[in-house]
Amino acid sequence: MAITVLIQLAYPKALSYFIDNIGVRNDMAWFSSLALIMLGVLALQAVAATARYYIFESTGYMIVTRIRRQLYAALIAQPIRFYDKHHVGELTNRLTADVEILHDTLTMGMAVSLRCLCVFIGGVAMLLTISPVLCLMLVIFLPATLFIGKMTGKVYRKRASLMQDGQAECGKVAQEHFSNIRLVHAFSQQRTARARYAGATGHALSLSVSSSALFALFRGGSSFLVYLALLGTLWFGARLIGQGVLSVGDLTAFILYASMVTEAAGAIGEFWNAWMRTIGATEWIFKVINTESAQEAAPAGDLHLQGRLAFEDVVFAYPERPDTPALNGIDFSIAAGETIALVGASGAGKSTIASLILGFYQPERGSILFDGVDASAMTLAGIRSKLAIVEQEPSLFSGSIFENIAFALAERDVTLDEVKAAARLAYAHDFISAFPDGYDTVVGERGAQLSGGQKQRIAIARALLRDPRILILDEATSALDSASELQVQRALDTLMQGRTTIIIAHRFSTIVKADRILVLEQGRLAQQGTHAQLVAQQDGLYFHLMRHQLARAGRE
Ligand SMILES: Nc1ncnc2c1ncn2[C@@H]1O[C@H](COP(=O)(O)OP(=O)(O)OP(=O)(O)O)[C@@H](O)[C@H]1O
Known part of the structure; x- marks a missing residue:
């Protein structure tokens, strides 16, 4: 970055030297070698710019991945009551879109603004060396640009947080309908789904549009001030040339430095706004990462329970x-x-x-x-570590059958033999072996490629592998066909043997x-x-x- 800034700052000065010597020297070879030197310097600048771009971009990706992992770890560690409040679609949206905003600010935004800050400081120094009197012209306009940037930045921060909430709501609506797609079709609710999504995106859009109006005002206002400053400099500079205080080359260099400085000031103001927007948009992320429940849970230890x-x-x-x-x-x-049945009307507890x-x-x-x-x-x-649950509608992950059974034990690697042994006890081994890929069979999202009874026996094998002291069974309300029912019941009887069992019984x-x-x-x-x-x-x-x-x- 230092190389590109130095070259950028040296360029107007070299140009001024070039212009002022056009009339004095009449030596083509001198001009050609000067042009060649400038070409070499420009090539060096291009290489340095490429390196800068790469370093900032890749670092940005690394930081964003790290934050995404931290947020995911924090979300996974949140207590269940957190999930009562936050919808899955909202959370996945936060994990992707909210974190992505950080990337843009951390990469190009940060790179450009750092460079602009150096250019600004160096440019002001160069302006002062060329003509302190002309600098007065700029002093009038610069604070105004910075002031506009600061004011809009504050509003941006608030808006950004609302905008991200709006986006999260869109994610929530979409996810809800995708995950219940069969129900949506069965009840011909596509039109309602479209309307709800249109409503959510419409709200998000109105927030974004009003923010764009603010942004446009900031851009328009600051660019007007920039051109006003340049016009004033030109007018005042022409008078100084007339008085013989300034050369044409100096005025050219001054204008180039002045536009560099005002542009840099504008970019810094813009970055400030973007930064405020990012802070607003990512407030939620850091709040979650810093919650107490996001900290690593205490290890299981070696607990013995009867x-x-x-x-x-x-x-x-x-x-x-x-x-x-x-x-x-x-x-x-x-x-x-002991085996306990919990009975009671719906909603009894x-x-x-x-x-x-x-x-x-x-x-x-x-x-x-x-x-x-x-x-x-x-x-x-x-x-x-001493409990296991078999749910009413067993939850399976989209991985293989092996992975779904081995899921029972997070604390150590599970062998195929252990998984097979659990599947045999759960009367699941035969149907799993009959699949061409056996235990490597991928079950599809939420186990979509398996029958209800097969899913239940896999869930029972998973519970058996965990070897719990206390077992919770949420009995399926929907009946399986009698052959399947019999196999599931036999698997459950094996699972319950010698364990305390609480059945939510129907x-x-x-x-x-x-x-x-x-x-x-x-x-x-x-x-x-x-x-x-x-x-x-x-x-x-x-x-x-x-x-x-x-x-x-x-x-x-
Ligand atoms: N996550 C939740 N947030 C707020 N209230 C809840 C939540 N889950 C359940 N409830 C309420 O708590 C009460 C007990 O619900 P619970 O699910 O324990 O009943 P249940 O006996 O298991 O019913 P069912 O047989 O229909 O599953 C109900 O009034 C229910 O509306």
Whole structure:
């Protein structure tokens, strides 16, 4: 950068020397060698500019990648309540678009403004050496340009933050419709989807357009001031030449330096605006990176659990609905190896109990105990290393079947033999082996290339590989065909053997088989006992629920 700036600054002076000697020297060979020297210098400048461009661009990419990784790590570490507030589409947009803004500012913006600052300082020094009197002309206009830049910069910063929020909203709307594309088509909601996206992009557009108006005003105003300054210099310079104080070459050099300096001042002002825009747009990123939860979670440690679990007077409300407790004074204990069915109407709090066991949220009051020890006295990673969940709609990643099963163990590499052993126990080995690529079969996004029963058996194999002490099963409400159902049930029976199991149960057969049933009603524990004990209480909620379920089964 130093080379390019020095050459840029030397150029008008050389030109002035050239012009003033045209009339004095009449030696073509001298002119030719001077022109050759200038050509060489210009070539050197081109090489230096290329190197500068490369260094800034590549450094910018490295910084942006680093920030993107830090943001991703911070997002992944955020507690589940963060994801209740922020939509996936919004977050992916922040990860790409917001971070990208940094790249432009950090690369060309930074390179240009640093160069401009050097050119500005050097140019002012050259102007002063040529004619301090003429400099007065510029002194009147420069502060005005800088002032405009500073004022607009402040407004930009606020606007940029709003603009990025608008873009994030667009990402959220798009992602929501893409991920529910089957539903959108099935309900012929393409037009609504288009309208919602048009609404979101329209809002983002109006924010961008009003920012462009501000930018245009800044550009127009500062370029008017620049030309006004040059015109004044020309007028005043002509008078100085008439008085014999200044040569034509000096005035030419002065004008070149003056335009260099004003251009540099304008570019610095523009960079200032861009910088403010970047700060505004990236405020959110750094806020997330610096949150406490973004810090590395405590390691799992070597926790030994038998699998006893207890809730003691647990009260909990979701952060989004602080005034409506989802659980209210829940009290129960489960012995190691016991199978518990959680039953209750929709919204009674079954999934919330599972979320609290998994440490997705912390109780507001009361405690959760593992083997008699309060969960708050253990590390979350330690507790989770002893837990596994099989979801209602098993989540699979778009990688291979091997990767999806091996996902169970984050802390160490898993061998193919271990994965195969888990798949065999989950009755999944046969169908996996029947695929041409076996365990390397790619399952498609969210496991789209597998049947419901196959996905469930892969999820069961994953849980088996984890070898948990406590197992949480969210029973699928949608029925599989009977052959598939049988295989899934056999796989589940293997998985549950010797483990404490909490089932969010929907099927009669599962509920009846459980060692104990916890009946929930609007966040409270209404009843608990075995099936036989509970059906005996004919005025109880369980009796009512079962009658309802059996009547429905009869109708089906
Ligand atoms: N993330 C959330 N934010 C705010 N409220 C929530 C959230 N998840 C659930 N709730 C509310 O908490 C209450 C208990 O919900 P929960 O999902 O535990 O019920 P459930 O018994 O599992 O229901 P279902 O059988 O329908 O899955 C409900 O009133 C529900 O609306």
